[in-house]
Structures are given as C-alpha cells and as structure tokens.
Amino acid sequence: MHKLTELQFDNTYARLPAAFHAQAAPTPFRREPYLVSFNAAAAELLDLDPDEAGRAEFVEYFSGNKILPGVESLAMLYAGHQFGHYVPQLGDGRAILLGEVRNKAGAKWDVQLKGAGPTPFSRGFDGRAVLRSTIREYLCSEALHNLGIQTTRALCIVGSDEPVRRETIETAAVLTRLSPSHVRFGTFEVFHYRGQPERVRELADYVIANHYPELEGDQDRYERFLREVVLRTARLIARWQAVGFAHGVMNTDNMSILGLTIDYGPFGFMDDYRANFVCNHSDHGGRYAFNQQPAIGLWNLSCLAETLLSLIEREPAVAALDAYQPAFAESYGELMRSKLGWRERRQEDAELILSLLELLEANGVDYTNFFRRLGDLKSETHGDDGGNGDSDNDASLRDMFIDPAACDVWTARYRERLRAEASVDDERRQRMNLTNPKFVLRNYLAQDAITKATAARQRDFTEIERLLELLRRPFDEQPSMERYAAAPPEWGRRIAVSCSS
Ligand code: AMP
Ligand code: MG
Numbered sequence: 001m002h003k004l005t006e007l008q009f010d011n012t013y014a015r016l017p018a019a020f021h022a023q024a025a026p027t028p029f030r031r032e033p034y035l036v037s038f039n040a041a042a043a044e045l046l047d048l049d050p051d052e053a054g055r056a057e058f059v060e061y062f063s064g065n066k067i068l069p070g071v072e073s074l075a076m077l078y079a080g081h082q083f084g085h086y087v088p089q090l091g092d093g094r095a096i097l098l099g100e101v102r103n104k105a106g107a108k109w110d111v112q113l114k115g116a117g118p119t120p121f122s123r124g125f126d127g128r129a130v131l132r133s134t135i136r137e138y139l140c141s142e143a144l145h146n147l148g149i150q151t152t153r154a155l156c157i158v159g160s161d162e163p164v165r166r167e168t169i170e171t172a173a174v175l176t177r178l179s180p181s182h183v184r185f186g187t188f189e190v191f192h193y194r195g196q197p198e199r200v201r202e203l204a205d206y207v208i209a210n211h212y213p214e215l216e217g218d219q220d221r222y223e224r225f226l227r228e229v230v231l232r233t234a235r236l237i238a239r240w241q242a243v244g245f246a247h248g249v250m251n252t253d254n255m256s257i258l259g260l261t262i263d264y265g266p267f268g269f270m271d272d273y274r275a276n277f278v279c280n281h282s283d284h285g286g287r288y289a290f291n292q293q294p295a296i297g298l299w300n301l302s303c304l305a306e307t308l309l310s311l312i313e314r315e316p317a318v319a320a321l322d323a324y325q326p327a328f329a330e331s332y333g334e335l336m337r338s339k340l341g342w343r344e345r346r347q348e349d350a351e352l353i354l355s356l357l358e359l360l361e362a363n364g365v366d367y368t369n370f371f372r373r374l375g376d377l378k379s380e381t382h383g384d385d386g387g388n389g390d391s392d393n394d395a396s397l398r399d400m401f402i403d404p405a406a407c408d409v410w411t412a413r414y415r416e417r418l419r420a421e422a423s424v425d426d427e428r429r430q431r432m433n434l435t436n437p438k439f440v441l442r443n444y445l446a447q448d449a450i451t452k453a454t455a456a457r458q459r460d461f462t463e464i465e466r467l468l469e470l471l472r473r474p475f476d477e478q479p480s481m482e483r484y485a486a487a488p489p490e491w492g493r494r495i496a497v498s499c500s501s
Contacts, residue, residue, distance in 0.1 A: 001049035009070030009099040024075040024096050026064025027117025029160035033063035036157035037464045047103045062176050063158040064116035071098045075119035080186030080253025090253050091121030114175040128164045132450045133501030134175040137264040143441040143471040149239045151261040152179040166500045185304040186253035192307035222311040227320040232259025234324050237297040238331035244270040244367045246290045248280040252300045266497035269440045271488050273360040273367040281496040298324045338435045339371050341428040344421045363401040366487040368440050373397045375432035379418040437474040438485050444492025
C-alpha cells in the first residue's frame with residue numbers, strides 16, 4: 001500500500017506530441033477545501049493506503065491546491081459531434097489529467113481532477129464543477145461498476161465553499177476520476193477533421209499499444225481495432241438497456257474508445273418503464289431517449305469509422321460497423337433472457353420480451369422492481385385461483401399493474417415458457433437475484449443525498465456514504481435498507497435534470 005506521495009506515475013499521454021494536449025495546472029481554491037467522500041474501493045486500484053484519506057494533505061492534493069510528485073498535468077484535446085453537429089474543438093475544459101498511475105498488478109489508471117479550474121480548452125467557461133453534479137457522477141459510476149457495467153471510476157470528492165455560478169450560485173467540488181484511458185471518439189475526430197491523418201495514426205497506435213496490445217504488430221490491426229470498439233460499444237449499450245440506464249448526452253466526445261461509460265451528466269435510471277424516456281431536460285428532440293441509445297451508439301461509431309478511413313479501406317470499415325447490430329442483439333437477448341431466468345434460447349423469446357416491455361409501459365410498472373419480484377413467481381399455479389395467477393406468490397407482482405388481468409395473460413405465457421425448459425423455481429430465483437438488482441441509483445435517491453449535502457453550512461454527507469455502501473451490493477437483500485428499493489415518492493418522479501453541472 002502506497003502513501004500518497006509514493007504513487008508511481010507513468011505519463012504516456014504526456015509523451016505524445018504536443019498537438020494532443022495542452023499544459024494545464026489546477027487552480028487552487030480560494031476557500032478551504034474539505035473532504036466530501038472517499039471511496040476505498042477505487043483507492044485499491046491505485047494501491048493507495050485508504051488511511052491516507054484521513055491526512056490533512058489529502059484534500060490539498062485532490063482539490064488541486066497541491067501537486068503530487070511525478071505529476072505532469074495536462075488537458076486532453078478532442079472534438080466531437082454534439083447533438084448531431086460537429087464541434088471542431090472541445091477538449092478538457094474542466095478536467096485536468098494528473099498522469100497515469102501504474103499499480104503493482106501492472107494496470108495503469110489515468111488520474112483526472114474534474115472541476116479543478118480552467119484549461120486552455122475552457123472556451124470561456126469557469127473550469128469548475130458544482131458539488132451536486134460531482135455527487136451524481138461519483139455515485140453513479142460506482143453504482144454501474146457494481147452492476148457489472150464498464151465505467152470510469154471515482155476516487156473521491158473534495159468540496160470548497162468557493163461560489164460557482166450556474167442557474168443559481170452553488171458551491172464547487174472536484175471529482176477525482178480514474179479510467180484506464182480518457183480517449184474518446186472525439187479525440188480521433190479532432191485530427192481527422194483538421195486534415196491530419198498522421199495524428200490519427202499516432203493516436204490509433206497509442207491506443208492499440210496501451211489498451212489493445214493483442215492487436216499490436218498485426219497487419220490488420222486498425223480494422224480489428226475498429227471492430228473491437230464496435231463490439232465493446234454494442235455490449236456496453238446492451239447492458240445499459242437491460243438495466244434501464246439512460247446516459248443522457250451520447251455525444252461522440254462522451255464515447256469512450258474503451259467502451260466504458262464516461263461523462264455522467266443528466267443520466268437517469270428508469271423508474272417506471274418508458275421506452276422513450278428522456279432524462280436530459282435540455283434534450284427537447286429526444287435524440288438521446290432511452291430507446292434511441294442503441295441506434296445512436298452505431299451513429300457515433302460511424303463517426304469514429306470515418307476518422308479511420310486513412311488507415312483502413314471503406315469496405316472493412318463498413319463490415320466492422322455491420323457487426324454492431326448483431327452484437328447488440330446477441331448481447332441484449334442474452335441479458336434479457338438471464339433477467340427473465342431463462343436458460344434456453346427459444347423462438348418466441350423476442351416476442352415475449354417485447355410484449356412484456358409494452359405491458360410494463362402501458363401499466364406504469366417500475367422496471368427494476370418488476371424483475372426483482374418476477375424471480376419469486378412460481379412456475380406452477382397453486383390453489384383455487386382457477387389459473388388466473390391469483391395465488392399469493394404473484395399477488396405482489398399483479399399489484400404493480402393498473403390492469404392485473406393483463407399481467408395474468410403475460411405471466412401465463414411466461415410460466416409456460418418456464419415449464420417448457422423444466423425451470424426449478426428456487427434455483428431460478430437465486431439466479432435471477434444475481435442479475436436483477438434490488439437497488440439502483442434512482443434519481444430521487446441521488447437528489448436526497450444532494451439536498452442534504454448542499455444545505456447551507458450543514459455539510460451533511462452521510463447520505464452519500466449510505467448510498468455508496470448500499471450500491472456496493474446492489475443484488476443483495478439488505479433488510480435495513482428496504483426503503484431504498486422503493487419506487488419514487490411523488491416529488492421524486494420525473495425530476496428534470498439539466499445539462500448544467
Ligand atoms: P460535458 O457536456 O460535461 O461532457 O462537456 C462538454 C464540453 O464542455 C467538454 O469539453 C467540457 O470540458 C466542457 N465544459 C463543460 N463544463 C465546463 C466548465 N464549467 N468549464 C469549462 N469547460 C466546461
Ligand atoms: Mg464530456
């Protein structure tokens with residue numbers, strides 16, 4: 001375990017040509033920084049001794065007030081398609097890469113301070129992040145990780161009472177984000193659209209050498225690289241769809257070259273199922289609606305493919321993109337079958353899944369809770385309910401529907417499907433409980449933690465700790481935490497989350 005000042009930096013990105021980045025140093029806070037939350041699970045990735053979080057210097061280093069030895073801080077350059085339109089230059093406007101820490105297992109983690117002040121790419125904005133948005137990213141990235149979904153990680157939040165102007169005056173915070181890489185589709189785009197194919201090649205070589213080493217030296221490495229990004233992205237988005245997660249701002253600058261969830265803004269977990277759920281208040285056209293995510297994933301990948309056309313022929317590039325749809329369908333089907341507790345793959349599955357989703361939507365049923373309760377359903381009906389599914393074991397499921405009779409029609413077909421594969425109830429329930437979370441980061445839960453944390457002068461961060469702990473084990477029954485599995489109360493339904501952060 002390392003002390004803070006013993007972290008081993010190995011800054012490969014800083015050694016790329018100057019065109020890839022700009023020097024940027026954190027701006028110290030004028031108001032004293034304080035620790036909001038520390039995540040020991042992420043510290044482990046750096047071999048960082050968790051006791052270090054208790055030292056006064058910890059907040060100095062992770063606010064950006066002090067610089068760790070070995071740091072070569074920089075802002076990464078990128079561009080991106082935002083809501084379908086190309087923006088020629090973005091770059092880290094408020095994130096500063098301190099460098100890459102290599103852990104004793106040989107894994108390399110970018111350590112980035114998000115909200116540490118302006119950089120040469122800030123475009124006139126303040127380079128800061130508000131406490132509210134850092135809490136959302138911090139909790140959600142850890143929640144997705146614990147759900148088995150690829151994502152950046154979060155080490156800590158450090159706050160400061162320095163005022164930050166958004167719709168109102170809020171206070172500032174710095175989120176320390178960890179990722180194997182922060183390279184985005186937009187990092188390729190910026191050089192492609194500037195007409196610098198040699199830079200595109202350097203970047204591709206860098207990403208392959210550092211993150212796709214199995215492709216190095218292969219004659220077809222660029223093709224295979226594109227195909228690999230296509231597959232990873234398809235599988236990532238399949239996981240989002242299966243768990244009911246909407247990213248909210250799937251611009252190409254928010255798409256990771258490693259197929260990780262990155263840049264948490266106005267994301268949302270669905271409560272009641274709605275196919276065209278839009279979590280981003282500013283997304284009026286619904287471009288990034290829940291049910292658009294798979295198609296947008298492909299659209300974004302075609303932007304990436306475009307940038308690689310100096311390295312690969314059009315035909316293999318198109319072939320790589322053509323792998324997206326089948327990979328998504330395969331992965332999503334697999335995940336949904338496992339959510340439904342099916343072991344076998346059958347002809348009628350797709351139709352049964354689709355009709356379920358339509359039914360959930362028509363009845364305003366909570367997505368997470370439905371699947372969790374479905375695990376308790378018995379494959380045989382008992383008692384004198386005349387086959388209407390009115391026995392005790394499915395009363396709690398039926399109660400979730402406005403039209404319980406419609407639920408019965410579907411569960412009758414579902415039971416038939418279970419019996420067809422000789423499903424064993426107890427065993428199936430156990431399996432389903434490992435794939436259908438009991439707890440997700442519902443908007444109202446995050447909002448509650450934010451309200452407590454941002455109440456004037458209270459500095460009450462206990463709810464953040466509670467949620468972090470809860471969401472570490474999303475599949476476990478945690479009896480004392482039962483209320484955190486509840487669908488939102490009236491105030492917590494349809495919370496509008498804006499892009500401002
Ligand atoms: P986002 O929507 O958070 O992914 O940000 C889009 C772009 O705007 C990125 O290049 C950010 O670095 C930049 N950006 C967002 N907020 C700020 C801010 N407060 N100051 C400077 N740049 C920002
Ligand atoms: Mg972004």
